[in-house]
Amino acid sequence: MTSEIKALAMPKWGLAMTEGAVTAWLVEEGATLREGDEILEIETTKITNVYESPAAGTLRRRVVAAGETVPVGALLGVVADASVPDTEIDAFVARFQEEFSVEAAASAEAAGPEPRFVDAGGQRLRYLVMGDGKGEEGVAPLVLIHGFGGDLNNWQFNQPMLAEDRPVYALDLPGHGGSAKHGVVGGVPELARAVRDFLNALGIQRAHLGGHSMGGAVALHLAAEEPARVASVTLVCSAGLGHDINIDYIEGFIAADRRKEMKSVLETLFADASLVSRDMVEELLKYKRLDGVASALRAIADASFADGRQSHVLVDRLEGVGAPVQAVWGAADRIIPAAHARTVPAERRHVLDGAGHMVHMEKAGEFNRLMSDFMSMA
Amino acid sequence: MQLNREELLQSYRTMCTIREFEERVHTEFSEGGIPGFVHLYAGEEASAVGVCSHLDDRDNIASTHRGHGHCIAKGCDVVGMMKEIFGRGDGLCGGKGGSMHIADLSRGMMGANGIVGGGPPLICGAALTAKTLKTGGVAVAFVGDGASNQGTTLESFNLAKVWNLPVIFVVEDNGYAEATASAWSVAGTQAKRAAAFGMTAHELDGNDFFAIHQAAGEVIERARDGGGPSLLHVKLTRYFGHFEGDAMSYRAPGEVETARRERDPLKFFRQRVTAAGLLEPAQLDGIESEVRSLIDQSVSLSKSAPAPSPERLLTDVYVSY
Amino acid sequence: MSKKSYRQAINEALAQEMRRDPTVIVMGEDNVGGMGAPGEDDAWGGVLGVTKGLMPEFGRDRVLDTPITESAFIGAAVGAAATGLRPVAELMFVDFLGVCFDQIFNQAAKFRYMFGGKAVTPVVIRTMYGAGFRAASQHSQCLYPIFTHIPGLKVVVPSSAYEAKGLLIQSIRDNDPVIFLEHKVLYDEIEEVPDEPYTIPFGEANLTREGDHVTIVALGRMVGFANKAADMLEKEGITCTVVDPRTTSPLDEDTIIEAVEDTGRLVVVDEASPRCGMAADISALVAQSAFKALKAPILMVTPPHTPVPFAPELEDAYIPTPDKIADAVRRVMA
Known part of the structure; x- marks a missing residue:
């Protein structure tokens, strides 16, 4: 325990978030907290998630009441050791509020991480980088690879936290997010090549890889092809470990061009379907409306999920991956069965209850710890 | 612009087809077999055929409410047309257009038109397509003397000239806009109006197929070569009323009978080609009898053809909706 | 993705579709501006600058200035659409509908039905509407209900820059006649609009x-x-x-x-x-x-x-x- 006073500030989840609403406090003032304990629930226009304590201590103040909406960066509450006098806590709150202004927060936000673009092997790819690895030499960065139809925003609850230990890159695969939509052909091997080109273009010699769903198969393929460049692989509800795939989801996602269809398709991604918000649906529709997306998704799906099965099963290549591999799954995954995790040794597989295919969003805190611990051991 | 024997035969066949078609619609209408109302082109055949015999499928025409002759001259299927006029499901427009809306865009026939003066702006558009896509096509707007007073027609003169479009305006002046004489309703002359817009114009006898064919050939060729729009003023006689059932009480007694007897375009054509020894009367007789059986066949097929099915009420409003 | 005004979004939609499809042409009164006049080329780009910059890129053959002759050029756009082009014609203010309505509601709207499904008329008529410009009775109306009343027309009323771009591209690619209504007070409203072309489907609120x-x-x-x-x-x-x-x-x-x-x-x-x-x-x-x-x-x-x-x-x-x-x-x- 230290005498440090820790501010709980409104986080920024995703590129578009500017404010959030505190929907509920989960602990009372005076409660003793461990690092990672769930303190409150925050709702953005896109999604609801829990805010976890960044430090151990006592919840000394709840500054924002449930139901209030405040900008990113605003003070939500204060955590400090029980021994810190109330007067100091009050002074801390007063100083914070005096220094904080919406304008300053907005400009800080503008100065915050913005997605960048890189020409990788002739394709323009968008990526977001966070963290500098505390300036330590030789810390391998983490590269996060989303799944079919996803984008770098899928890691919004993970990238900021994981970036406390190392640089974290989240990229948009070809045909996805802000990356080039045209000329996308093929499936996992071609996408793995694009990730390799991405590493080359940014001069990343060796990286930890985190891949979700189809992005997991991409990570695995890259690790098998270029073992020397991969420090570890975390497979999240990953493709590539068996033939089963919920092809209705894939086809439904490709076909959905109306709000209602898209909503029902997205609901299969989550254990808690209520997490699918109007904005989440709208954001995906906006992506799908872009020229080239339909044909890119079609090409990838045809190459990766022909005949309703996964085409690229890489289980027999797990041996060839020198780097340690772990699997994290949502027990309620309705896209790729959690049973596929069994291809990974028991001590390196984690099937989390209360989560579906988007386990890294639904159980962000637990997921982040698993990833962080795994990478520090690797 | 010499016509070879084949072309002469084809032109005569087309004029006869129009005449026989219209005479037959006249009879069938009076017997009650045709719904709605029809406007017949009989007596004006030389204009449609004289102009359209220069055109092919890359060329477009826009017609009027008196459109059967233009349709036939531009190559629309005669049986399909008759079925359309009878309101049949397998008519040229599925029984949804009728006499005033017969069209076949695949033949460059952009439609008869129920709106007087509706065609000229559309034909500027067809000419713009030809010019933009460099198809070499031209576009012809047939209008009556009535439409010549519509703003759309005069605006189209201006636009066609300003944009230098390959357009030919054919003013078919049968002397009457409905029941109003063009001698009263048209200020100035068609030719002087054209001249005011900087367009070449020809005044033509509508009974003289050869004069029309000659003049149309010149202006169409100029338009194809990028020479811009022209106007043909064709004076002719309609043998029937404005619409079927029109008692024509505004016309002089004997007006139509005299015209039929003395200035009929088909008779004129026959005299010219036989006198010049270009065609034999027997050849022309043969064509007439073939045409008669075609029209007979089109009427009997139309009478036995089914009405459109009720669900067709709701189709063809949009490509997708 | 970048911030764009409603005006820029519409301009970008036009430019991107003209690049994609050589049959797309633009026409209207002063859509270029300065035709035949001694001053500069591309003088106006439309009365409120929406089509500015198109002529220098695509040339006068595809960006056409018209005389003030709505009956003729709206009709010409319809006729061009029925014969193979995809014209985007600008009826400057929707109030001017009165002088060219026949071409829209008797011709464009009805070709397909009257001709038994054999006509395709992919014309877009862009037009400004709405009050708030101190422009009085003949330059301020919202006449979209009149078009909506006519079977055969599609009627689009975009509410923002993002909406305007996606709906205009959809309008141009659509095979039916579309009336696209732009509220003149919205032209300078700004929001995030993707740089890439995209379409928003019709009939989806x-x-x-x-x-x-x-x-x-x-x-x-x-x-x-x-x-x-x-x-x-x-x-x-x-x-x-x-x-x-x-x-x-x-x-x-x-x-x-x-x-x-x-x-x-x-x-x-x-x-x-x-x-x-x-x-x-x-x-x-x-x-x-x-x-x-x-x-x-x-x-x-x-x-x-x-x-x-x-x-x-x-x-x-x-x-x-x-x-x-x-x-x-x-x-x-x-």
């Missing part, structure tokens, strides 16, 4: 927010006003669903009905005149299809049944406002 108490259906400029009203009402504990139909033909009836079934109350906001307008039409739809879900009478927020006045005080009193919308919502909640 947008929900700009979801609430529990009242459904507000609003069109065009009124969507922003409805959202402002909803912001004010949220502070009073009243939450609203705001439905932007995007297109009045086709109309997304299902989304409107479902939204009313969820909230039980309906306020329809329309800048068009009240009689036979979209507010009346949507009210009738809900009365017929969701009557049992209603907990209160439907309220319409429209201008009065008068021409648009000139004097600023009168015009401000004419146009629906966020306050008037909020008042109507409070009344259906009472």
